[in-house]
Amino acid sequence: MNAFPPLKNDLILRAATGQPTERAPVWIMRQAGRYLPEFRKEREEHDFFTICRTPELATRVTLQPINRYDGLLDAAIIFSDILVVPQALGMVVEMLPGKGPNFPEPLVLPEDLMKLKEVVDVYEELGYVFDAITMTRKALEGRVPLFGFIGAPWTLMAYMIEGGGSTSLSKAKTWLFKYPADSHKLLQKITDVAVDFLVGQIKAGAQIVQVFESWGGELSPHDFNTFSLPYLKQIAQRVKKQLLQDGLSLVPMTIFAKGSWYAIESLSESGYDTISLDWTVDPAYAKSITKGRVTLQGNMDPSMLNGGDDAIRATVRQMLTAFGTNQRYIVNLGHGILPTIDPEATRVFLETVHSVGLELNKNGYKVEESICKNNAG
Ligand SMILES: Cc1c2[nH]c(c1CCC(=O)O)Cc1[nH]c(c(CCC(=O)O)c1C)Cc1[nH]c(c(CCC(=O)O)c1C)Cc1[nH]c(c(CCC(=O)O)c1C)C2
Numbered sequence: 001m002n003a004f005p006p007l008k009n010d011l012i013l014r015a016a017t018g019q020p021t022e023r024a025p026v027w028i029m030r031q032a033g034r035y036l037p038e039f040r041k042e043r044e045e046h047d048f049f050t051i052c053r054t055p056e057l058a059t060r061v062t063l064q065p066i067n068r069y070d071g072l073l074d075a076a077i078i079f080s081d082i083l084v085v086p087q088a089l090g091m092v093v094e095m096l097p098g099k100g101p102n103f104p105e106p107l108v109l110p111e112d113l114m115k116l117k118e119v120v121d122v123y124e125e126l127g128y129v130f131d132a133i134t135m136t137r138k139a140l141e142g143r144v145p146l147f148g149f150i151g152a153p154w155t156l157m158a159y160m161i162e163g164g165g166s167t168s169l170s171k172a173k174t175w176l177f178k179y180p181a182d183s184h185k186l187l188q189k190i191t192d193v194a195v196d197f198l199v200g201q202i203k204a205g206a207q208i209v210q211v212f213e214s215w216g217g218e219l220s221p222h223d224f225n226t227f228s229l230p231y232l233k234q235i236a237q238r239v240k241k242q243l244l245q246d247g248l249s250l251v252p253m254t255i256f257a258k259g260s261w262y263a264i265e266s267l268s269e270s271g272y273d274t275i276s277l278d279w280t281v282d283p284a285y286a287k288s289i290t291k292g293r294v295t296l297q298g299n300m301d302p303s304m305l306n307g308g309d310d311a312i313r314a315t316v317r318q319m320l321t322a323f324g325t326n327q328r329y330i331v332n333l334g335h336g337i338l339p340t341i342d343p344e345a346t347r348v349f350l351e352t353v354h355s356v357g358l359e360l361n362k363n364g365y366k367v368e369e370s371i372c373k374n375n376a377g
Contacts, residue, residue: 005142016252023357025074030336031065048095058132072350082151088125090117106163110182122196130204137205148206152213153190153231191231195238210254217259236271268294279334283322297330305341316352
């Protein structure tokens with residue numbers, strides 16, 4: 001095993017496992033990305049997947065927001081993409097500047113499943129992600145915990161069939177409804193790789209992980225229960241089982257099923273420690289449904305960061321107050337930060353999360369039965 005520097009800020013790990021926190025921790029989905037000039041500069045010199053595949057570059061980019069917002073972010077997330085799994089399955093994925101991901105040969109018919117690799121050795125195909133995680137974990141010097149992540153099976157299936165971003169997902173849904181057995185075969189295949197990939201990331205040094213079901217909200221509740229939830233549950237259960245079998249400690253697991261407000265209750269009973277919410281979910285509603293069983297994460301509309309400093313400050317206060325006790329809560333946006341956001345607006349967001357979080361706890365704070373005092377005594 002790797003020896004890593006001791007962790008100096010474990011706030012997010014405490015929040016995710018239901019331990020008391022003196023303020024709500026904060027990180028931002030897509031925090032290393034195109035809104036940062038230092039990232040855009042890196043992209044002028046290197047192709048997207050070259051950054052992902054070169055541990056030195058992935059480490060440098062992962063650390064960009066941590067360095068820029070020194071002390072304001074409570075977690076790093078490894079620089080990679082959910083689409084490295086379709087690549088590991090044998091598909092070609094390219095990142096077109098300004099356009100996003102493109103699969104020159106998407107899956108069209110069920111017989112195309114034959115083109116995917118029968119067996120995927122994640123250490124061979126995705127070892128570069130593990131190396132980047134280990135290198136980043138060392139470079140972080142214990143400043144904050146490091147997230148690993150994967151795309152959820154349904155979301156990856158959608159990209160593999162659509163061939164890129166899409167508004168209606170009509171091709172991927174045609175598979176679900178016309179070829180359900182083949183769809184399940186594909187979802188299971190992705191799940192098997194996802195489990196090995198997450199376990200490998202944790203072994204390499206990821207201290208917390210997130211599963212991105214970005215296209216969850218495109219499914220009806222019934223179809224979500226058929227084509228998404230069973231695989232999400234399998235991932236949580238099998239990752240935990242594998243870690244225990246290998247004599248390793250569990251790490252907190254987060255599920256972000258964007259748009260799947262109807263699934264909050266079932267997700268809170270599916271083996272994940274944290275549920276990440278998009279901005280369409282009322283915090284009071286999510287709290288009333290989950291009843292403290294899980295930690296909640298989220299959920300400011302990313303576009304609010306374009307609303308000016310006063311609007312950002314007011315919305316952060318309203319959001320933290322609505323999530324309530326500042327316990328079992330991780331602050332984030334409701335989806336990834338947009339490329340159009342001013343990095344200084346992001347700073348205002350982070351600073352306000354810190355100051356309001358501490359203020360809400362100034363008279364002590366409470367998790368379930370334990371009462372903690374901010375000041376000694
Ligand atoms: C977690 C993560 C992701 N991508 C990137 C990260 C890096 C880490 C971080 O958050 O800082 C870098 C990451 N990935 C990408 C970029 C920009 C590409 C560039 O530099 O040109 C960055 C910084 C490219 C990318 N990759 C993807 C898209 C969306 C395309 C679409 O459907 O319209 C895009 C634009 C697929 C993707 N990738 C990811 C998701 C899940 C989160 C979400 O829903 O936003 C998804 C859906 C996850």
